[in-house]
Amino acid sequence: MSNTSENPKPSSSSAKMTLKTSDNELFEVEEAVAMKFCTVKQYFEDEKDSDVAARGSTTVIPLPNVHSAVLATLISYGKKLPQSNAVADNHEEEETKKKERKKYEQGLLKNLMPGELLDLISAANYLDFKEGLEFFNQALADHIQNKSVEYVRKFFGIKNDYEPHEEEKYREEYAWAFEGVDED
Amino acid sequence: MEGGMDFLNCLDLDMSLQILMYLKDPSDLARVSSVSRSWRDFVIANGLFKQLCLRMFPQLSRVARVMELNKCGAKEPVEVGSSYSTEWESLARNHRVYATLARVCTSFLPEDCISKAISASSTDNYPEESIENTLRPADIVPHRPLYWSSKGQKNPAVPETLIYKLKSEFCVITEIKIRPFEAYFQPGSPIYSAKSVRFQMGHPKSPNDLGSRLLGDPLPSADDTFIWTYTSPEFPMAQESCLQKFTLPEPVLCIGGILQIELLGRVQTQEVDGLFYICMSYVRVMGRPLSPALRVEILEPSGTFVLKKDMQGKFHTQPGLPENEAREIPNDRWQRRIRYLQHFVDILQGNANVVEIEEYESGEEEDEAEEEYPL
Numbered sequence: 001m002s003n004t005s006e007n008p009k010p011s012s013s014s015a016k017m018t019l020k021t022s023d024n025e026l027f028e029v030e031e032a033v034a035m036k037f038c039t040v041k042q043y044f045e046d047e048k049d050s051d052v053a054a055r056g057s058t059t060v061i062p063l064p065n066v067h068s069a070v071l072a073t074l075i076s077y078g079k080k081l082p083q084s085n086a087v088a089d090n091h092e093e094e095e096t097k098k099k100e101r102k103k104y105e106q107g108l109l110k111n112l113m114p115g116e117l118l119d120l121i122s123a124a125n126y127l128d129f130k131e132g133l134e135f136f137n138q139a140l141a142d143h144i145q146n147k148s149v150e151y152v153r154k155f156f157g158i159k160n161d162y163e164p165h166e167e168e169k170y171r172e173e174y175a176w177a178f179e180g181v182d183e184d
Numbered sequence: 185m186e187g188g189m190d191f192l193n194c195l196d197l198d199m200s201l202q203i204l205m206y207l208k209d210p211s212d213l214a215r216v217s218s219v220s221r222s223w224r225d226f227v228i229a230n231g232l233f234k235q236l237c238l239r240m241f242p243q244l245s246r247v248a249r250v251m252e253l254n255k256c257g258a259k260e261p262v263e264v265g266s267s268y269s270t271e272w273e274s275l276a277r278n279h280r281v282y283a284t285l286a287r288v289c290t291s292f293l294p295e296d297c298i299s300k301a302i303s304a305s306s307t308d309n310y311p312e313e314s315i316e317n318t319l320r321p322a323d324i325v326p327h328r329p330l331y332w333s334s335k336g337q338k339n340p341a342v343p344e345t346l347i348y349k350l351k352s353e354f355c356v357i358t359e360i361k362i363r364p365f366e367a368y369f370q371p372g373s374p375i376y377s378a379k380s381v382r383f384q385m386g387h388p389k390s391p392n393d394l395g396s397r398l399l400g401d402p403l404p405s406a407d408d409t410f411i412w413t414y415t416s417p418e419f420p421m422a423q424e425s426c427l428q429k430f431t432l433p434e435p436v437l438c439i440g441g442i443l444q445i446e447l448l449g450r451v452q453t454q455e456v457d458g459l460f461y462i463c464m465s466y467v468r469v470m471g472r473p474l475s476p477a478l479r480v481e482i483l484e485p486s487g488t489f490v491l492k493k494d495m496q497g498k499f500h501t502q503p504g505l506p507e508n509e510a511r512e513i514p515n516d517r518w519q520r521r522i523r524y525l526q527h528f529v530d531i532l533q534g535n536a537n538v539v540e541i542e543e544y545e546s547g548e549e550e551d552e553a554e555e556e557y558p559l
Contacts, residue, residue: 114189121191125199137199140191141206149215157189161221170218176287177214 017044018060025068026060033078034061038128063127070116070123073108074132080104081131109139114155148181192226204232205239210286217279228275233282240289241356241437243414248488250274250281254495281493285478289356289435294470297355302347302442306335308461315346318467329465331365333376336459340450344378344462347410352473353441354480357385359431359470360445365463366425371455376463377423379449381430386412387440387482410442411487423451427466435471439480439489443469 015031019040035041043061063071080101112120117140124132143155153160160167171178192200204227207213213232217224227233238244304315313333320330334344350357364377388410419430445467450460481490 114191118189118191118194121195121199121203125195137203138206140203144216145207145209145212147215149218152215152219155189156191158220158223160219162218167218170224174214174218174283176291177211177218179211181211181215 021068243437251492292472299351305345308333331465333463340460344447346445350441352475354474355438357471361468363427363466365465378447382446383416384412384444385414385438
């Protein structure tokens, strides 16, 4: 789980934290990444206040609502985000990182089942992981935006409970909405 | 595979709403409503079309209620029954009306929405330099430059305003185009532009106030006659006599059909009297009139309004033509202008007779005080 950044980090950010998932798996995560999960950050700060323990102590933070597979993905995504404490890159390095991130994001979404996507959204919400939530919410919305009704039904497994004449009437009234969508 | 991938069921309400807020195109929301009855009910119950419209047009925050008018223009009967069904019917009505509004405001060819000129804050020579002149591109009336001129002022900070009535009391406006006037018959061809410009939209306090008045008389107090519900940012104006485009940061709903152009800061003095003037030759307000299919009724004094959808009403027919009238001055006009100027030069140099003016009649435009210059 080594960080790919070449730049020397300021001392405090090498600290790690341990997160425990609902299926009792332990994940060691760098503080910088874990702090993007605001729920974790809050827990950690509460702990710190009450304990006066040194930073980077071996507190295990329980996440009973998050499964390991989901957490792994969220951590992986969190690492790819620009780190707030990293030394500023020059423009070229920044561009390269952006491209890498785009590629990673595309790969991530490509094989994502709707159920997994929903789990990621729920977990990101629970963890208060703003960037992750935005990313996965948008990914979900992308399966609706400009997609045909048939595609949406199929992707989300929705049963069409309209009466045929009812549906036809609706489609007539809103004919303008049905032009030019991806059938996919 | 679980049946629970329907995110509207799986995720909590806030999250589902957040996701659906990513859909900015009304077509997406309309299709979401046709996926299934429960999806449609979700969209209706949470007023998603209304939310979409409110995000696009904050001016809608003052909607008091929504009405649908049937064939005879009568209000659809309110359902007598349980309060639940009345409330549902109201939500369903909102759904239909706001869907229509969202659709027509996001998919149209902009056209000029000015119906007529109402008033200018001052006019130098009425009617020759009336605000009426800004409604026509200059070339329509040959041999005579058409423009509005303010009165002269010593202080360049004195602003001017031009007020117009739009084709409908309910319009969506995207941009305003203005061409400052260049007095090419004055030495140096001064351009009487303004430093910057700002736009306001609103409605008359009382519909009867506009009545019959000479356009030459400014309204006693425009701010007392109209209520402005939208003010645009200030746009710098170029000192050029081309048709300048001022695109609003977002399309705006003009509720009440009145638009005011504020011309801020004078830049050009007239050589003859040393006073600062502002003159504009052409104004266009681009957007789409929404009546008769969608209308508003303003409820004074609250300033709220009723949004009405006429089930049988059609939309103002779109012209369908590319807008090509309001371009910069075409070539042949330049030619005429150059010949005219050349002729004057010839007169000054004693090379020509006054009677030989080919394009312009000698006496005509020299009667406006502003245009004279010593020969």
